[in-house]
């Protein structure tokens with residue numbers, strides 16, 4: 001009897017790994033093997049399969065933003081799978097429980113400092129003599145501290161119920177000095193890479209406007225985004241990089257010329273579905289995801305210079321934010337989401353992150369407002385209905 005997605009969400013407890021995608025829901029419990037380097041995952045899966053410990057093993061987990069920083073990818077001892085969360089009936093109202101407050105919010109950096117940092121990056125993009133920078137994605141962090149240990153399972157379930165069509169996840173992370181489990185939780189709308197057989201798909205998002213509770217304003221925001229030359233340029237940089245990243249592995253890569261609009265509960269985005277046909281259908285999805293990461297949707301263009309700008313300007317370590325979260329099977333098939341709209345939970349704190357792409361024509365105040373809108377995905381899952 002197949003499991004229902006809602007049962008797996010209900011069964012999740014910290015220490016386990018739950019990944020719900022538009023295709024399926026996976027709950028991994030216990031650890032057979034673990035790898036801290038994505039390049040070691042295919043051999044790890046082969047070894048587990050060859051030893052007979054799991055007939056159809058899966059590796060699941062997270063890859064950090066920084067190159068060379070340790071990833072957390074595990075082959076669970078027990079794996080339960082179900083259909084997508086979007087197929088599950090909406091949960092009873094009483095089960096969408098806000099987390100107990102009160103909450104203390106600490107912004108790193110202060111919002112005004114972020115606005116100034118955007119202005120500095122803009123100046124470096126535009127006028128600077130010989131600067132090669134076209135786009136930099138700048139992020140900020142919001143540390144929320146509650147009255148007691150944060151219930152990561154409830155955050156996960158609240159996220160899944162609000163936005164069941166994206167990639168909702170909770171994966172166990174190596175401890176960061178706080179007693180108890182550390183969990184990376186999020187609801188990302190962005191597919192970094194999926195592979196099934198000989199077909200790969202990536203669905204970059206870039207170019208954003210907040211949703212509005214007023215339906216007229218909401219439509220205006222969407223129409224304005226689709227018509228914005230600045231956002232289309234920002235978007236095209238990402239689509240080109242993704243197509244270029246897939247080409248060495250593919251006999252053909254296709255992307256429509258025009259972006260589409262997609263929406264989450266809190267944001268509008270420009271979206272392009274890029275598809276490719278693999279030259280070797282055994283190419284592991286984790287290798288393809290690592291090859292695309294980080295796309296200019298979360299880092300910038302060119303990658304190296306944008307990464308250096310981020311390291312200079314952002315006053316915190318991104319950790320797993322803007323990395324990748326997903327799973328891969330021994331035959332290489334798998335799905336990897338861009339790790340955004342997420343929080344790093346340990347003890348009584350959650351570190352929330354949100355960023356946005358800065359290109360020529362960006363406006364610092366609008367960029368700050370965009371990060372506030374993106375933070376709402378996690379804040380609403382806590383039950384905090386405030387712009388921070």
Ligand SMILES: C=C(O[C@@H]1C=C(C(=O)O)C=C[C@H]1O)C(=O)O
Nearest residue numbers: 206207208297340354355356357
């Ligand atoms: C960086 C984030 O989002 C990314 C940046 C976007 C943008 O700049 O328009 C849009 C979607 C994401 O690719 C985030 O949510 O923190």
